Amino acid sequence: MSADPTADESADGDDPTVEMAEQAKADEPELDRGLVEAWAAKMISNPDRAYRATFYVATIFFLVTTLFPFYWLLVVALTPRNNLSEVGVFLPAGFNPAAFIEVFQTLPFHRYVFNSFLIATIATVAVLLVGSLAGYVFGRLRFRGRNAMLLLVLVTSFFPPAAFFIPLNRLFNTNVDVLRPLISAGSLYNTPYAIFIPLSAIFLPLSIFILMTFYSQIPDGLEDAARVEGTTRLGALFRVIVPLSAPGVATAGVLTFISVYNEYFFSSLMTDGRPGSWAPMLEGILRFQGEFEVLYNLMAAASIVAVLPVAILVVVAQEKIVSGLTTGAVKE
């Protein structure tokens, strides 16, 4: 008894489909479909397959384009020096992991990496500090000329960095007597300042913009509460607003760090390239390019080594970003 109605229902429900299938069957012999047409018809009748196929194609494409260069770096790095002319595309011509040690023996490459790391860290701290103050002002205070000033700040990031280079290079090569007690030569050339000052300035507008957006979303009540409880406006910024904007701060920080760490133009021109002159990682890689020979395998190995600190940082920061996002989600 109980089975009958369901059976009836399902039969009713199936009816149109069955009809359609029959119709399709009847139609099919008349169509003389090519291979592509047949495939397209199959995809149209079953779009889920099409979506899945597209997903895999896109994913594989992105994975290949992003990861293959790294793989090929590894291939080149492992190829022994003598076989460099016949380096393969997928497999190294020989196996020479010693290149990763040679990198540090030929040059103090670790010093170059350290220089870059330090410069990027200082730049990130400076950018986050100044960016937080500016982001707070633009995001949370209302005053006359706010939009005009914000536009002005953003406009500076539209200039090509090269436009700043010549005046800055002249400036940093000038001996300033006031700086003599701090810097032996009295000029900023060959010091980390020569790199992190211009780079901080160039990457600051973007961070200001990111932080402004995040800070403006913190409810006023929280800042008011902090101020009544005993902080100044500045205290409220660093004790309440910044921790609650962790994802934004992490984003701005990671972007700045990677940009400064990877920067080419100022990094290659603001020092004389010696590790003791605070030359960054990039100079170190270029130093494997000799007068008569380019040590591609060592350059490749050095590149891989240089990527590691950033990769680790991003993985760590990513966790922070994700946890920050979830705390943000449950905010009142």
Place this chain on the structure above:
Amino acid sequence: MASVTLEGITKRYEDVTAVDDMNLEIEDGEFVTFVGPSGCGKSTTMETIAGLTLPTEGTIEIGGRDVTNLPPKDRGISMVFQNIALFPHMDVYDNISFGLRLRKYEQEEVDRRVEEAADIVQLEGMMDRMPSEMSGGQRQRVAIARAIVRNPDAFLMDEPLANLDAKLRVHMRTQLQQLHKELETTILYVTHNQEEAMTMSNRIAVMNDGELQQFDAPLTCYYRPENRFVAGFIGSPSMNFVEGRVESGEIATPGFDVAFDPGQVPELVAGDDVTVGVRPEDVYPAENAGELANPTRPIRARTDVLEPMGDQIFVYLVLRGEDASDAEAATTEAASARGADELLMSVEPDSDLAGDEDIEVVLDRRKIHVFDTETGDAVCHDILRSEAMGGEPAGPAGGS
């Protein structure tokens, strides 16, 4: 514990004046409520007292100390916010102890005080919960604990119960009153809910359009409102207003006349345009008029909508006009401007009134308020000058 004094506080934004020349003297240990419709400046007043915004003019004293230009943290106040404003990235303990830790108290002292505060608001055993894991009422209690833990001179509360559901709100209301009794600290409380204001406070500051309308005990505001705004705002449902004109020996309105003795009530000058105010509970069906010592003459009306509330029924009446006053009604130009022919009456639940029924009602003449139609100021209350209401000649209302 401290008194709070506002002198000529004015807050002007570019094109609006949010608070206009506020003068208040709040005594030590008083529970004062700022009440008014949204946008009346009550929250702005609170913010200027807290120091979150600086007044354009005027001075603020807390405990006899001029704090007008001090930052919020140095004013000796604490505040509970409408959106509760717990720090979402800190647990309950860190939230409550935030202010103490900033002031570099000893760890033991912090622990002791936090425990004490948590005890008062019944939050024991929740110290390591995050705000996101708590219910609205619990969060509110944390916010209150955070406010009391520092032993401030005065508490400021800006609509602290607005985001709670109705049942919890009533519960927290009593809790706040108990808290006030226990701590004996000055409390300044902002609400747009006149019921909260009536039940909790020692005195109410009624505000409208940035101006202080009346600053008195709740029942004074209820029985002797200084102007039409206060009369309409305090009391629920609100007072009926009917515009009319003073004639010799009576106030004539399009729907009815109210007789008075000109010798007893000199404030009523013949020819003045006045508004008669009467609360719904002071309107009675004519058959119950026997209970009243001084009813008006019967007023003919037709019932419209009935709203049974359980303990009473609100009846909307449409006045049909007295035959005698028809001619006069025509001459009273100011009348009929706004629903002047409507009255709200509240009757006992056992009443057998139905909708669309012709009845006669009377008003209690002792409970009639008269306001100047133009200025809205009260002209007089109780047009009989009966002993029961204390028959001082003009009353405080006459002056303003």
